Amino acid sequence: MAPTKGLEVNGLSVQFGGLKAVSNLSLAVQHGELIGLIGPNGAGKTTVFNALTGFCRPNSGTIIFDGHDITHKPPHFVAQFGVARTFQNIRLFKDLSVLDNLKIAYHQNFGYSILGGILRIPLYHQEEAKVIEESVRILDLVNLTEHRQVKAGNLAYGNQRKLEIARALVMKPKLLLLDEPAAGMNPFETRELVKLIREIQESFDLTVFLIEHDMSLVMNLCKRIYVLDYGLLIASGGVDEVRNDPRVIEAYLGEDAPWQS
Amino acid sequence: MLDLKGRKGKWNISVLILLGILYLVIHCMAASRILLPYHIQVLGLVCINIILVVSLNLINGFLGQLAIGHAGFLAIGAYLSAALTVFYGFPFLLAILISGIAAGLVGILIGVPALRLTGDYLAIATLGFGEIIRVIILNIPAVGGPRGFSGIPRLTNFGLTYLLAIITVFVVKNFIDSAHGRAVVSIREDEIAADSLGVNTTYYKVAAFAIGAFFAGTAGALFSHYMQYISPAPSQIGFLRSIEILIMVVLGGLGSLTGSVITAFALTLLPELLRGFAEYRMVIYPILLILMMLFRPSGLMAGNELSFEFLEKLFKRKPKSNAKGVSPGGAN
Amino acid sequence: MVWYTILIQQIINGLALGSVYALIALGYTMVYGIIKLINFAHGEIYMLGAYFGFFALTIFNLPLIPAMLISMLLAAIIGMGIERIAYRPLRNAPRIAALITAIGASLLIQSVAQLTFGASFRPFPQVIPFQRIQVGPIFLTNRQLIMFGVAILLMVLLHLIVHYTKIGKAMRAVSMDKEAALLMGIDVDKVISFTFAVGSALAAAGGILVGMYYNRIDPYMGIMPGLKAFVAAVLGGIGVIPGAVLGGFLMGTAENLVVAFGSSTYRDAVAFAVLILVLLLRPSGLLGKRQNEKV
Known part of the structure; x- marks a missing residue:
């Protein structure tokens, strides 16, 4: 297989004891894309990021970045390949x-x-x-x-x-993973952040993959969205496609529908 | 832009000149009998303690790992160097170097497994390693076993301890101010974040540990050839010694080299100066240790170093002494 | 003697000594389970317990059981005091600060004990006349039996407290999840105080038993047993109560076997060798569960 640019995840599963945090997840992010990962609380979004960056070991599946297999590599090694991240609780x-x-x-x-x-x-x-x-x-x-x-x-x-x-x-990363970058920000700060993410994505020629609860931000920024529920990929595609997907609506039932605000 | 270049280099050279002058002053005072041989002897011990405290501060203060078996590395250096000079007639400087390298290697050997542990476990494991080294020495008859190793030639003099103390401080200081030292400090601040930024945390933990062990080994070599005798007692090369070095590190401030030098100086002199102090010091030190952690965990110098910038700031702030909560910032 | 009689003899000696390690290890493990801190001063509480027992027996001429109870009570008060003064203010501070305080507390108690009680050892009163019991080729002493018996009794008592009382349930809740326990209305500070009290009382009992066993006490007697009991707790799986008991017995036995078949100079190195092996091979201990840091 010719080395492809971007991120390719195939059949990724992460298990904690008896709990399947992520099961059989496959996704692909092309170079230069701006992609969102959403899902209800506890859907396994951060676990996906942790597996991508080497902070937790997947039980099965492969992660290929820019043609390099980074599946079981330690975090500092993954970082050397140009994968950078932020953390949900700011580190x-x-x-x-x-x-x-x-x-x-x-x-x-x-x-x-x-x-x-x-x-x-x-x-x-x-x-x-x-x-x-x-x-x-x-x-x-x-x-x-x-x-x-x-x-x-x-x-x-x-x-x-x-x-x-x-x-x-x-x-100088090639892929930037942002874990809830707008958490705790007011609407003004969020708008600024959207601007900033756009700006850096262009000027640094970045691929950006972000987890976010603030749907206005996701809808505004991302061209494509993956939706995770109970560790399973339940939908993916363009903003409108995902918004109207019955499985997504069902997954969010009981929570505040995130795009009402 | 501010402090882009130049300043650091000048700082190094001017400090070296000052230290050279200080040495000449001490030398002249000794020659004119203002300082007696006994005083010089104590100053030599101060320098040896500076090496030990600064090298442990690299591990405790900058790397942020509570390793408490430092005396084990001192023991390796003390015994190995003595064996090399007494039995094999090695030149002393070579023996010091070999002792340092041997202690550093043992540091790597111990560090690789032990540094996988965190906090409490690491503390106990390093204490355990230190004691194992001591027990092994106790069981080697060639170096005196429980009686200790005597008849070591006096090859250490004050000048040598002074020189090595300076080298230690400069190496540690320059290391900390380099990219590699910053990687070490980042592990203390947040290991997970450091990892995510591409810092190979295991490598830097072991590296810092090995550098600390290396200098402790050289201090050991100086020590045994200074006292001409080395005993395997806990207060010499066992956990009591380790704890004593730890106390100096903590009271001076975790992560402050200036603080380390000051406490190594003060806590080595005090028991010599005050007769009653020696008896009560093991009551006073722990109280200070606890108070320090409760009220001023950053230590005497609060992570600051005595530098031109620091002094400048200190004096600039003085006129507005009422201004509270001015954060010193991390200007280094 | 044939080697296997030596083996059995040493295992019996080891179990007797190990029961005291287990008593001390319980304190480490309970405190660690609840506030994730090695209470370095725990070995010193054990030493103080021995001295309290000594004074109760000699100066106040109390019989053994009241002397032991008083010593346990005093040790519990001191244990709670240490927690209140030295550890509680640092509960949210960096770990290294709390550890250093713990080392400070340990040194302080040791030095104060040395200044007030004197640095040299004192003979422990012979409350129970020495008797030797022979079973086939194996020798037992009545002191070993008492040591073993009292230790087991206290462990059963602890088990009952932890599993069948309200405060015991609160202890388990706090060790599982401090925040959740707080939300359920559990007074976490009180539970932590109680844990220190119980752990210290057990250590004090251990101190008296060892004082009787070896006929002597000194201000440094807490250092090595303290470290060994800690290793026992790690060996069994720190935070796990049955683990501490298992670890204590294993440590006592291992130490006696090394002395019998190896050299007595390596006696104190055994503990650390065991510790290092455990940490390398099974850091969570024999009965512990593996845990990872949350990212």
Whole structure:
């Protein structure tokens, strides 16, 4: 098979004890797409992300990214292939400055060795200057430059979400997984976020795959949507197609129909 | 833009010059008998403790893993170097280097399995490894077994301890300020996030552990050739020693090298200066330890380093001393 | 003696000693199950228990059983005090802070004990005259039987408390899910206090039993048994009560066998070797369940 660009998941199953969190999931995301993953609470969405990024081991199935099999690879290995992610409950390095948060994400791009760093070889100085330049460039994009010396934990909530995305961008990823990026944001912040995601997707030539509860955001951004319920893929397709799918409506019965608001 | 380049390099050189002057001052004071040989002897122990405390702080403070078997690495260095110089006539500097490497290798050997554990388990496992090393030494008759290893030549002098202490601080400081050191700190802050950013957490845990072990090994080599005797007692190379180093790390501040140097200095001198202190220090230290964790968990220096920037900030802030809640920020 | 008589003899000695490890291990395991912290000071509570028993027996001339009960009560109060002062304020702090406090508490009790009781050992009063019992080629002592018997009795008592009382049920609920327990109206602070009290009382009983067994107590007697009991708890599966008992007996036996067939200098290394093997091969312990960190 010729190496395809993008993400290909085949027959993915993840089991925790007796509970099947994800069963037999297959999906494909083409390079440059902006795709949504939705589903009621507990449908297994975050588990899918965890399996994709190596944080939990799938019991069966394969995950191919850009032609590389990343199925059972550890998280740092997956990251090296250009898969970046954010977390539902924001995982910033809270006691470090905003700038240091970004510097850490630049990790894989450093060329000097441990010894080189200790001896402060010329490459050290070059690359340390470059990482600041790069970081500031990305901070400008998310309007956080003036906060660069602030502790990440002291940022306002919406800015923490943005910083987490910025941090992922520093890795120069090809695929960006966003786990509920708008959670806890007010409508104004959400609109800003939509703009930001569009902007970075274009300027960084990214594939974006996102989990979200805020349907206005999903409907606005994503061209295609996958719907998960009890670990099973129950629908996929364009926005209108999914919206009118009887299985999707049924899955959401009992919850607030997410697209009414 | 701010602090893009230059400043760090200048800082290193000016500090080195200051340290050189300090050495000359101590040397002159010793030559003119202001400082007696006894004082110099104690200062040497201060330097050895600085090596131990700074290297443990790398593991406890920067990596954020509570390893408490540091004396085990000291033991390896102390005994191995003594065996090398006494039995095989190795040159001392080579013996120090080999001791450090051996301790570092054992650190890797221990680190690979132990660092898979977290928090409490790691603490007990490292304590256990330290004790196993001690028990093994107790069972080697060639190095004196329970009686200890005596007749070690006095090859360590104050200058050597001073030099090695400086090297340790600089290596750890430069490591922390590099991409690799930041990876280590990111593990302390949030291991899962670090992992997701491509940091090979196992590699960096073991690397930090090995660097810490290496320096503890060299400290051991200096120690045994300074005291000319090494005993396998818990207070020398066992868990009591490990805990003592840990106390210095914590009181100085997890993640503050300046704090480590200050406490290594203060807590080595205090028992020598105050006669009654030695008796009560094991009551006072733990109380300080608990109070520190309850009220100022970040330690004396609160993760700050004594630097030109820090001093600047300190003095700039002074006029507005009423302004509360100014966060120091992570300007490093 | 033939090797198998030595083996049986050592297993019996091991079970007697192991019953005390089990008593101490129960305290570690209950506390760990409930607040996920190694109570490093637990070994020191065991030491204090031995001293309280000693003073009750010698200065106040109490009979054994009241002396033991008083010692258990005092130890329970101290255990609760440590939790209240040193651990509770740090319940939501980084783990390393709580661990360091625990080490501090342990050192503090040890040093204070050394200053007040003296650093040298004291002979424990011979409350029960020594008797040797012979069964075929095997020797037992009445002290071993008492040690074993009292330990088993206390374990049964603990089992009844944990399974059949209201506070016991609350303990189990808190160890399963602290937030949910809180929502169900359980006073979590009270339950944690109670857990420390029970664990400390068991350790104090262990201290007196060992004092009687070895005829001597000293301020450092808590260090090694404390560490070994901790290993026993890990071996059985930390947080699992039957696991602590199993681990305690296994540790006691293993230690005696190594001394009998190997060298006594390796006595204290056994515990750590066991610990490392368990952590490598089965970190969740013999009776524990595997758990992963949530992402």
